[in-house]
Amino acid sequence: MTPQEKIQRVGIVGYGHLGQYLVDMIQRDGAQKGMELAFVWNRSVEKMVGNVPESLQLRDLSKIKERRADVIVEVAHPQLVRDHGEEFLNHAHFLVGSPSVFAEQEVETKLRQAAEDSGHTLYIPSGAFWGGKDIQKMADRGTLKSLKVTMTKHPSSFKLEGPLKELNKKAMDGRLVLYDGPVRGLCPLAPNNVNTMAAAAMAGHNLGFDCVQGCLVADPSIPDWHIVDIEVKGPSDEKSGHVFTVKTSRHNPATLGAVTGNATYASFWSSLLACKGHGGQVHLC
Known part of the structure; x- marks a missing residue:
């Protein structure tokens, strides 16, 4: 990372197995990759206690704007994409870990439009999708x-x-x-x-x-x-x-x-590293 490059602030929504993996990776290798945590949210706050610094625990998703995240990562549940996807895209690029939600045509249409309107990128992680x-x-x-x-x-x-x-x-x-x-x-x-x-x-x-x-x-x-x-x-x-x-x-x-599967965790990390901004579009990463 050069001195001119901006530190990318990442918000993690969900602290299950994949969310924990990403938080650990950012805390361990984030500085080297030009990345830092903006916040971590989880429905059960107790799971974060003792594992995530209190200053990084977000208790209320309506206060996301205050955390100034550059990328928001959903690794929780499709309902979070339904309820907050548009809001996330208004403030940051959005990496969707539950793309099965886009089987609902209304959700796909709404978030594609939100990406276009905001200029932020709607990222779809390739996961186990080879090629x-x-x-x-x-x-x-x-x-x-x-x-x-x-x-x-x-x-x-x-x-x-x-x-x-x-x-x-x-x-x-x-x-x-x-x-x-x-x-x-x-x-x-x-x-x-x-x-x-x-x-x-x-x-x-x-x-x-x-x-x-x-x-x-x-x-x-x-x-x-x-x-x-x-x-x-x-x-x-x-x-x-x-x-x-x-x-x-x-x-x-x-x-x-x-x-x-085991290899999918590393694939998701690679996807997050690719979320540098690709304009108001849907981008597979």
């Missing part, structure tokens, strides 16, 4: 024709709602496809597990949540892995008729029952 920037480039050019993301985890790693919660119980007997269809329909049923798919739908914006496909698979034979398979199709060659395709398979070590 996301290349896919976003294809979407920008209109050449992305189809995109499917398949996520396979041990049944204990899923936090599900509605019919999927009951269906998942049967998966302990063997591999079971819980869902295979548009990402928009899956996000409300597995909001904690499909942020990777939501990131894909935001990156592949010419297809969006209705046309990007998500497949959720429970497999008791992989207790310590999260597997993400991505299938991309682009345009066909006019002469040969051959179709542009890319397939990737990401195997991420994970603790049994963990929602987030």
Whole structure:
């Protein structure tokens, strides 16, 4: 960092496993990266006591402006994005750790507009979404024709709602496809597990949540892995008729029952380091 560069002030909304990791990283390496904590907020204040200096504990989200954050990071719950996303973007760049909330068209439209109006960037972390920037480039050019993301985890790693919660119980007997269809329909049923798919739908914006496909698979034979398979199709060659395709398979070590794989923490940290301001747009990082 040069003397002319501005220290970037970061506010963390949520102090669960990922929030704790980010706070620790900023406190340990922040000065070297030109970064410092502006505040930490958590619904349960008790969790911060003894771990976060009292001067950095924000008790009231309505007082965010006073903390002069350059970037606000949500790693709490989709409801925080619904309730406070516009306000966050009015004051700072906003890194959304729960992009499954954008399956609600009203929320996506509202925050895209807030970013444009404020000039701040709405950041979507790539997380376990491998190759996301290349896919976003294809979407920008209109050449992305189809995109499917398949996520396979041990049944204990899923936090599900509605019919999927009951269906998942049967998966302990063997591999079971819980869902295979548009990402928009899956996000409300597995909001904690499909942020990777939501990131894909935001990156592949010419297809969006209705046309990007998500497949959720429970497999008791992989207790310590999260597997993400991505299938991309682009345009066909006019002469040969051959179709542009890319397939990737990401195997991420994970603790049994963990929602987030080990490598995703470091990926999120890298995403935060990229939040330097990209204008009033949505940016995958």
